[in-house]
Amino acid sequence: MGDGRVKAAASDASLGRRSGTIRYVTTDPLLADCRARLAFDLLSHTWNAVLLWALREGPYRPVELRERIGGISSKVLTETLRRLQYNGLVDRHPPRPDRPGVAYELTALGRSLLPAIDAFGAWAFEHGDEVMAAQEAAERSGGPGV
Structure with missing residues (x-):
């Protein structure tokens, strides 16, 4: 090989x-053609993982997603949902008589990313204070900034 x-x-x-x-x-x-890189690219956009996690109990309409998440504009929400749909991670369902407006739901492929997102969340919970302490130390020392 x-x-x-x-x-x-x-x-x-x-x-x-x-x-x-x-x-x-x-x-x-x-x-560039590494499949791991593809996965990292999918999860590297802040809102991708957040929306996938929010949709785990879906389907939800965009207005419901904005309420669940907070801090995301309508424009960014729409762009992110389109990106997730393009990548086969969510399905868009048209309005129904019992539900006005479109709704979004995870596909099987999108659902398969939930354990990875959960693992990242667990890592952040365990190490978030350390990362923030390192950032604060770097800022105090005038070290590398972003």
């Missing part, structure tokens, strides 16, 4: 996979 992939035993704890399956993992996540 000279394409930068290796077979990885699915029981490898670092991969978080169930035992008994073999997956191909690109060894260089910096490559």
